[in-house]
Amino acid sequence: MEALQALFTGLAGGATLALVALGLTLVFGVLRVVNFAHGALFMLGAYTCYACTEVAGIGYFPAILVSAAAIAAVSVVLALVVFRRFRGLELEGAIAAVALAVAIENAGIIFFKAVPRQVQGPLTQVVDLGSLHLPVQRIFMIVVAVALFGALSLFVARTHWGRALRAVQQDEEAAQLQGITVTQAMIVAFAIGGALAGVAGALVAPDQVLSPTMGTTPLLLAFVAIVVGGMGNIGGTLAAAFGVGILQSFVSTYWVPQAATWTSFAVVLLILAVRSRRPVVYA
Amino acid sequence: MECIEERRSARLRGVLAMVVAALVLATAFTACGGSNSDGDSAGTSDGGTIAYGVITPFTGSYAAYGMPEKASVEAAVNAVNAQGGIKVGGKTYKLEAKAYDSGFDPSKAVTEARRAITQDGVRYLEILGGELIPPVQPVAGDNALIFGVANGSTFLGADQPTTFRAWYDLPTSVAASLRYLKPKLGTDSPRVVMLYPEGARGKELSAASGKRAEELGYSATTTFTDPSATDFTAVLTKVLGDKPDVIDFGFTSPSAYAVAVKQARQLGYKGRFVFPDTLVQSVLNKTAGKGAAAGSVTSPLFTSFSTPAGRKWAQYVEDRSGPLQGWAAVSYDNVFLLKAAIEQAQSLEPTKVAKALLQVRLDHGLLGQVRYEQRPEVHDGYTMVGIKYPVGELTADGRVKTVASYVG
Numbered sequence A: 001m002e003a004l005q006a007l008f009t010g011l012a013g014g015a016t017l018a019l020v021a022l023g024l025t026l027v028f029g030v031l032r033v034v035n036f037a038h039g040a041l042f043m044l045g046a047y048t049c050y051a052c053t054e055v056a057g058i059g060y061f062p063a064i065l066v067s068a069a070a071i072a073a074v075s076v077v078l079a080l081v082v083f084r085r086f087r088g089l090e091l092e093g094a095i096a097a098v099a100l101a102v103a104i105e106n107a108g109i110i111f112f113k114a115v116p117r118q119v120q121g122p123l124t125q126v127v128d129l130g131s132l133h134l135p136v137q138r139i140f141m142i143v144v145a146v147a148l149f150g151a152l153s154l155f156v157a158r159t160h161w162g163r164a165l166r167a168v169q170q171d172e173e174a175a176q177l178q179g180i181t182v183t184q185a186m187i188v189a190f191a192i193g194g195a196l197a198g199v200a201g202a203l204v205a206p207d208q209v210l211s212p213t214m215g216t217t218p219l220l221l222a223f224v225a226i227v228v229g230g231m232g233n234i235g236g237t238l239a240a241a242f243g244v245g246i247l248q249s250f251v252s253t254y255w256v257p258q259a260a261t262w263t264s265f266a267v268v269l270l271i272l273a274v275r276s277r278r279p280v281v282y283a
Numbered sequence B: 001m002e003c004i005e006e007r008r009s010a011r012l013r014g015v016l017a018m019v020v021a022a023l024v025l026a027t028a029f030t031a032c033g034g035s036n037s038d039g040d041s042a043g044t045s046d047g048g049t050i051a052y053g054v055i056t057p058f059t060g061s062y063a064a065y066g067m068p069e070k071a072s073v074e075a076a077v078n079a080v081n082a083q084g085g086i087k088v089g090g091k092t093y094k095l096e097a098k099a100y101d102s103g104f105d106p107s108k109a110v111t112e113a114r115r116a117i118t119q120d121g122v123r124y125l126e127i128l129g130g131e132l133i134p135p136v137q138p139v140a141g142d143n144a145l146i147f148g149v150a151n152g153s154t155f156l157g158a159d160q161p162t163t164f165r166a167w168y169d170l171p172t173s174v175a176a177s178l179r180y181l182k183p184k185l186g187t188d189s190p191r192v193v194m195l196y197p198e199g200a201r202g203k204e205l206s207a208a209s210g211k212r213a214e215e216l217g218y219s220a221t222t223t224f225t226d227p228s229a230t231d232f233t234a235v236l237t238k239v240l241g242d243k244p245d246v247i248d249f250g251f252t253s254p255s256a257y258a259v260a261v262k263q264a265r266q267l268g269y270k271g272r273f274v275f276p277d278t279l280v281q282s283v284l285n286k287t288a289g290k291g292a293a294a295g296s297v298t299s300p301l302f303t304s305f306s307t308p309a310g311r312k313w314a315q316y317v318e319d320r321s322g323p324l325q326g327w328a329a330v331s332y333d334n335v336f337l338l339k340a341a342i343e344q345a346q347s348l349e350p351t352k353v354a355k356a357l358l359q360v361r362l363d364h365g366l367l368g369q370v371r372y373e374q375r376p377e378v379h380d381g382y383t384m385v386g387i388k389y390p391v392g393e394l395t396a397d398g399r400v401k402t403v404a405s406y407v408g
Helices: A002-031 A038-056 A060-081 A090-112 A136-158 A160-170 A172-177 A182-204 A216-229 A234-254 A257-275 B002-034 B063-082 B106-119 B133-140 B170-184 B200-215 B233-240 B254-266 B281-288 B308-321 B328-345 B350-357
Strands: A126-129 A132-135 B035-037 B048-056 B086-088 B091-101 B124-128 B145-149 B163-165 B191-197 B219-225 B246-248 B272-275 B361-365 B368-374 B382-385 B388-394 B400-407
Touching: A002 A038, A002 A132, A002 A136, A002 A160, A002 A182, A002 A216, A002 A234, A002 B233, A038 A060, A038 A090, A038 A182, A038 A216, A060 A182, A126 A136, A132 A136, A132 B254, A136 A160, A136 A182, A136 A234, A160 A172, A160 A182, A172 A182, A216 A234, A216 A257, A234 A257, A234 B233, A257 B219, A257 B233, B048 B063, B048 B106, B048 B328, B063 B091, B063 B124, B063 B254, B063 B308, B063 B328, B086 B328, B091 B106, B106 B124, B106 B133, B124 B133, B124 B328, B133 B145, B145 B328, B145 B350, B170 B200, B170 B246, B170 B272, B170 B388, B170 B400, B191 B200, B191 B233, B200 B219, B219 B233, B233 B254, B254 B272, B254 B281, B308 B328, B328 B350, B328 B361, B328 B368, B328 B382
Parallel strands: B048 B091, B048 B124, B124 B145, B145 B163, B163 B382, B191 B219, B191 B246, B246 B272
Antiparallel strands: A126 A132, B035 B091, B086 B091, B361 B368, B368 B382, B388 B400
16 A cells, blocks of 8 residues: 555656656757756746735635746746747757756745745645545646646647647758748747646645745756657656656655655666667767 | 857857856845844944854745844844943943854855855854854854854864854753653554654764654654655655654754645644654644644743743744744843853953853843853763753644643
């Protein structure tokens, strides 16, 4: 039963991770820029939820929607003001993203005073199945993550803008020849990525303590999920995110919590070592 | 081709310039937000001002400790100045409090200590957090006396004659709580799990607390947690597998133990908790809900001050930092002990004041009669003694009532 409990904990952790990683991989697919500021967007999502529920007094479920919309807007602004200039420039784009992440985190420390905050969620019940205890908030996290993955998959496969995203991801020039505006595709990718980060932040808000640095660990683990699942691969990223969550949970439960993060990175190193059969060519 | 390379190079330079600008801006923001100065500069003094620096977290998971400590030191400084300041060599000095944000981060604490000593002329530093003191000690050297408002003792000793520990002893606090709980647990050999933050301090204190627990007939095990953790479900799944009767949070931060209490209850834990590093009720009630830790205990519980000075102090701290954190009383008494030591030494030299600090005592401090003393049975450094360990039990409506008191 302890293993089942650890499995459930891992699935819930993986659900949040999946939402962060999906946004990250979507942006990379279109812009070829690793958005290190994505963890900061996750943090902003959690604080937006806090502002809605604890300051403005609106309900938790509308707060999730507000978080999604607000962080999507922030993400699009960042895309247009900063990231648009670095399309295809992986190094420069990554450096700019790191700078943004630092600036947003420090702005958070000033604005939110870096005092830990709590959100009172409505889903406080626990489903008890013998010695297995399933907090409803965590069940909700898993359900929302899977539902959003389904919606994203449908969007990418069935809609005009979804196909446009895939086209830009596969061949930007060919996509432009087909009349697809890359800037618009970029806006769509950043809006979806930001919304997913906002939802992820709002989902963990009632379950954790909020701090301006809370986005760092999910961002690192999201990179693990993306590397394992394949950059730009939505289904692979989802599966890998749940895998990373479960690995974290089992390492913490059966070994020591301090080893949870580095074992995930050890897995990545192993996968990279096995995968990188092609010689690296420096130009 | 060269043209493209040049443009690319120019763009890269532009990017780097942006990054540097952003980092400088961010650092400037942090510096602006991280420190401040709040001294009572009212009145006159012919000797000038003595700066008392408080390096404490105003940000991060231990931020709940920073504001009460700052307010408490301010209250003491105001009281000292109101009583005529500090008299040395026929001159009168005003005391001034200067506050610096450590964020509970050792590297930031070192930066702030350096700033305090070299720029602000601080020669007496109060530092909250045992992990932060060892890296600051080389910076302070003989130029600044350190009051460690901290757990642990490995930073004390003969080679650190200007470092003092102004804190109750956490293992003694754990023992006081466990002694009170034992008859209520319904078993002769109750199990206690010690959930302590990882690090040198965590290892030292969990070992000492575990020893005290076993002396009281408990079976003790320790699990270390990531100090920056915000989710304890996986760790608790492991811990609850041992079927503990008591979970001792050691010096886990208030925001962290509040989440851990909530998650432990969600995982079906019915036992009690011990909060030996003071309880921040407001955070616990808000996060885990009132009554989530009913039947659990905390020690030392400093919430009731019957003397006029105590009531005035409590009101001052509550007005400025919200709910009273009783341990901030230690900081208050600390300032008066410093005043007595400087006047005893008739010198502002930290090394001379350190020697005098062992000769003075405060008869009517907030915590009673307190002084600094060497306690060889605990460690070979100097620590504040005379502190009682009242035990408080949490009630179902989220309040705490004093139920016992032990002398450490």
